[in-house]
Amino acid sequence: MKISFFSTQPYDKHFFSTYNDSFGFQLEFFETQLNAQTVSLVENADAVCVFVNDRVDAAVIEQLAARNVRIIALRCAGFNNVDLEAARINNIHVCRVPAYSPEAVAEHTAAMVLTLNRKTHKAYNRVREQNFSLNGLLGFDLHGKTVGVIGTGNIGASFCRIMKGFGCRVIAFDVIANREVEASGVEYLPVIEVLQQSDIVSLHCPLNDQTKHIINSSTLAMMKKGAMLINTSRGGLIDTPAVIAALKKGQLGYLGIDVYEQEEKLFFRDLSADIIEDDTIQRLMSFPNVLVTAHQAFFTSEALTQIALVTLQNIQELATKSNLSSKAALLV
Numbered sequence: 001m002k003i004s005f006f007s008t009q010p011y012d013k014h015f016f017s018t019y020n021d022s023f024g025f026q027l028e029f030f031e032t033q034l035n036a037q038t039v040s041l042v043e044n045a046d047a048v049c050v051f052v053n054d055r056v057d058a059a060v061i062e063q064l065a066a067r068n069v070r071i072i073a074l075r076c077a078g079f080n081n082v083d084l085e086a087a088r089i090n091n092i093h094v095c096r097v098p099a100y101s102p103e104a105v106a107e108h109t110a111a112m113v114l115t116l117n118r119k120t121h122k123a124y125n126r127v128r129e130q131n132f133s134l135n136g137l138l139g140f141d142l143h144g145k146t147v148g149v150i151g152t153g154n155i156g157a158s159f160c161r162i163m164k165g166f167g168c169r170v171i172a173f174d175v176i177a178n179r180e181v182e183a184s185g186v187e188y189l190p191v192i193e194v195l196q197q198s199d200i201v202s203l204h205c206p207l208n209d210q211t212k213h214i215i216n217s218s219t220l221a222m223m224k225k226g227a228m229l230i231n232t233s234r235g236g237l238i239d240t241p242a243v244i245a246a247l248k249k250g251q252l253g254y255l256g257i258d259v260y261e262q263e264e265k266l267f268f269r270d271l272s273a274d275i276i277e278d279d280t281i282q283r284l285m286s287f288p289n290v291l292v293t294a295h296q297a298f299f300t301s302e303a304l305t306q307i308a309l310v311t312l313q314n315i316q317e318l319a320t321k322s323n324l325s326s327k328a329a330l331l332v
């Protein structure tokens with residue numbers, strides 16, 4: 001059984017090759033993203049393994065079906081980049097890794113809150129240049145602040161636990177309340193109230209038709225002046241030009257993003273010697289109160305281990321037509 005991997009980095013090859021020993025699949029790694037231009041690279045593969053920025057639309061799926069690919073294995077939790085209906089029509093199974101390490105993403109979210117607040121990134125550079133002044137590094141106590149969490153699934157629930165540990169009041173909105181989260185003292189409120197009451201808003205819902213640009217000029221206007229917004233979920237949750245306008249007015253006090261709507265042309269690459277044509281990301285990065293990380297929230301060795309093991313197990317179970325161990329892993 002052959003699996004063609006797209007968008008691979010050295011760490012993908014390392015973790016998948018290590019854990020493939022007990023599965024014995026033939027693995028082929030491509031650095032390029034999967035899209036309509038690159039799908040022709042797939043030859044004699046039974047499965048393709050894709051990541052967050054591979055574009056698995058209907059045209060690509062038809063090409064995969066024509067090449068007898070039977071499985072699309074996402075090595076991530078989100079699946080907004082795959083046309084599930086096209087996969088269904090073409091009899092291709094789609095599986096994912098529903099929860100490889102929610103803590104990895106929740107902890108990175110907390111790191112972004114702390115960095116933006118206490119400016120440790122600036123302090124690090126300052127001290128290295130023998131500048132021991134504290135001017136401009138003033139932060140605020142997290143203890144007693146209100147944190148609003150939108151989406152309390154695996155990652156949102158973990159983030160709620162962390163922020164409660166800091167002594168924050170945690171409020172949340174989700175289309176389905178998580179009873180365990182509620183029992184831990186998190187109050188569910190309508191989304192408008194969460195936005196109005198929070199000092200920090202963190203997004204942990206999936207990207208879909210209901211959540212696209214959930215943060216836009218109207219919802220930004222509902223937020224407390226000077227509040228912090230964190231997005232470690234998917235870039236499309238935020239209307240970026242509206243966020244830039246809110247930052248310019250001071251309506252938004254801090255922005256931390258690990259994801260960006262146009263990230264597929266930028267993230268996971270070293271572009272340090274290139275001219276970036278995307279003026280929006282350049283404008284974002286020019287603000288002193290904006291922190292951008294390049295989709296690294298998942299990036300812990302525990303998460304990469306789980307991603308490799310669960311992805312290979314999903315493919316094995318689908319190939320042998322047995323039931324997937326986790327129902328949530330099978331999308332089509």
Ligand code: NAD
Nearest residue numbers: 078151152153154155156174175204205206232233297298
């Ligand atoms: P999950 O499915 O466990 O939780 C998502 C939650 O969002 C669910 O409770 C769901 O009911 C809720 N939800 C759905 N629609 C909603 C809406 N309209 N408003 C509010 N809540 C809504 O998913 P998860 O594992 O917690 O992951 C959340 C998201 O994080 C994923 O969709 C993915 O996009 C992103 N993610 C990012 C990284 C990263 O490295 N930055 C890594 C993993 C996942």
